[in-house]
Amino acid sequence: MGHYLGVINKLLDGSYNSLSTKKKIEIPIEEIIIEESILNVEFNFTKKIFNQKNLILSGKNSYQVFGEKVLASLKKNNVNCEIKILDEYETSKKFAEDLANSLSNYQNIITIGSGSVIDISKFVSSKNNQNLYIFCSSLSAAATTSTVSLLNKGIKESVKSKIPDAIIIDLENLKNAPPRLLRSSLGDVLCRSTCQIDWLTSHLLLNTKYDETPFALQYEDEAFLLKNSKKILQGDYDTLAALSRMTLLNGIAAIIIGSTHAGSMGEHLISHYIDMFMGNQHPNTLHGEQVGVATILISKMQNQFIKNKTLKFNELNIDEKIFQELFGDNLSSKMFEQFKSKYFNADKIEFINDLLEKNWSLFRVKLAKYLLPTDNIIKALVECGACVSNEDLKISGKFFNEAIHNSFLLRDRFSYLDIAHYTKTIQEYLVKE
Ligand SMILES: [Zn+2]
Structure with a gap:
């Protein structure tokens, strides 16, 4: 039982019940450690691997800041390892496959790293059927997700990989992480x-699946972080632990519900659009920086619509031509097919308006329960010094507006971006150009 693990303790010992199935939730991760310092921690996983062939796999920078401490703690736990430091690496399938082949004679992989190196390790250990233990050099949602995104012949591919057997976070190390990374988290x-x-609106209007469990796991930490975000950069351990838990729970949410609907909706569509279409104009902003700014926008939309006593959709004329212009010949028909599953044609509009007329007042009450005032989100980001506008991100108003306008075309996920289109109000949310 770790003091800083909070609700994650219940997930590890199997005593947390799903709100939808009422059954105990089981996650495949055996050990999660969040401690002020790992130097005196007795790990469980090391008892299994102390006399095996182990390899530490790390990025150069991560090893520089965290390597010595990890080595010392493994030594105290009687674990010997060889070390491979990746001076250069790329998140391509070819690179990961070659690396996997060269490391197949090890029984266990111990990773020191974040995002990309964790992704590469997940691929390697999955391919070689090795156990995987991760020491997070900074916070990364990649630690708890089962897929990795790798470039295959220039196209991003989501590849099934393995979920780590153990994840270890050292708060003292995290305290020294670059402020920008913490803000992005x-x-x-x-x-x-x-x-x-x-997701709940999609459930109410399109009858898609919904489960409150992954959100309920986060309510307490979220409330704490909204109040205390300024303490993140002061190195306060309780706040850094809450941020760590929420990051891990984001990935665990996908394990619980089998999709990423609890951590990637309208706000992520805008961020994906920026990554897909900005090309060499991309200001190298981080994923979490983009998502934070987009979250403010989607939150404004949600608050506005849910405040209104009525909601009525108009017909939208979307045809394959728009997709061709945006995605080119290769991708457009696939993207259009995907979009059609959430698209309301004239018949469906009639049905949905009937549904809204009868039920919107009831839906509003259901939805309002989970709303946050947008100002609370802005305040938390500002107090931590994080980006809150496209100008902070150094993304032009013109491109940001294009993202706001088009990102609902990217996926079959229904969000308030779609609602803003169906109500012809999307223009109200555009920024100054
Ligand atoms: Zn994200």
């Missing part, structure tokens, strides 16, 4: 309300 976790309301 905050931006990425504050989308609880926008994801929940997008």
Whole structure:
């Protein structure tokens, strides 16, 4: 039982019940450690691997800041390892496959890293059927997700990989992480309300699946972070632990519900659009920085619509031509097919308006329960010094507006971006150009 693990303790010992199935939730991760310092921690996983062939796999920078401490703690736990430091690496399938082949004679992989190196390790250990233990050099949602995104012949591919057997976070190390990374982590976790309301609205209007469990796991930490975000950069351990838990819970949410609907909705569509279409104009902003700014926008939309006593959709004329212009010949028909599953044609509009007329007052009450005032999100980001506008991101108003306008075309996920289109109000949310 770790003091800093909070609700994650219940997930590890199997005593947390799903709100939808009422059954105990089981997660495949055996051990999660969040401690002020790992130097005196007795790990469970090391008891299994102390006399095996182990390899530490790390990025150069991560090893520089965290390597010595990890080695010392493994030594105290009687674990010997060889070390491979990746001076250069790329998140391509070819690179990961070659690396996997060269490391197949090890029984266990111990990773020191974040995002990309964790992704590469997940691929390697999955391919070689090795156990995987991760020491997070900074916070990364990649630690708890089962897929990795790798470039295959220039196209991003989501590849099934393995979920780590153990994840270890050292708060003292995290305290020294670059402020920008910590701010970005905050931006990425504050989308609880926008994801929940997008997904619940999709459930109410399109009858798609919904489960409150992954959100309920986050309510307490979110409330704490909204109040205390300024303490993140002061190195306060309780706040850093809450941020760590929310980041891990984001990935665990996908394990519980089998999809990423609890952590990636309208706000993530805008961020994906920026990554897909900005090309060499991309200001190298981080995922969480983009998501934080987009979350503010989606939250404004949600608050506005849910405040209104009525909601009525108009017909939208979307045809394959728009997709061709945006995605080119290769992708457009696939993207259009995907979009059609959430698209309301004339018949469906009539049905949905009937449904809204009868039930919107009831839906509003249901949805309002999970709303956050947008100002609370903005305040939390500002107090931590994080980006809150496209100008902070150094993304032009013109491109940001294009993202706001078009990102609903990217996926079959229904969000308030769609609602803004069906109500012909999307223009109200555009920024100054
Ligand atoms: Zn994210």
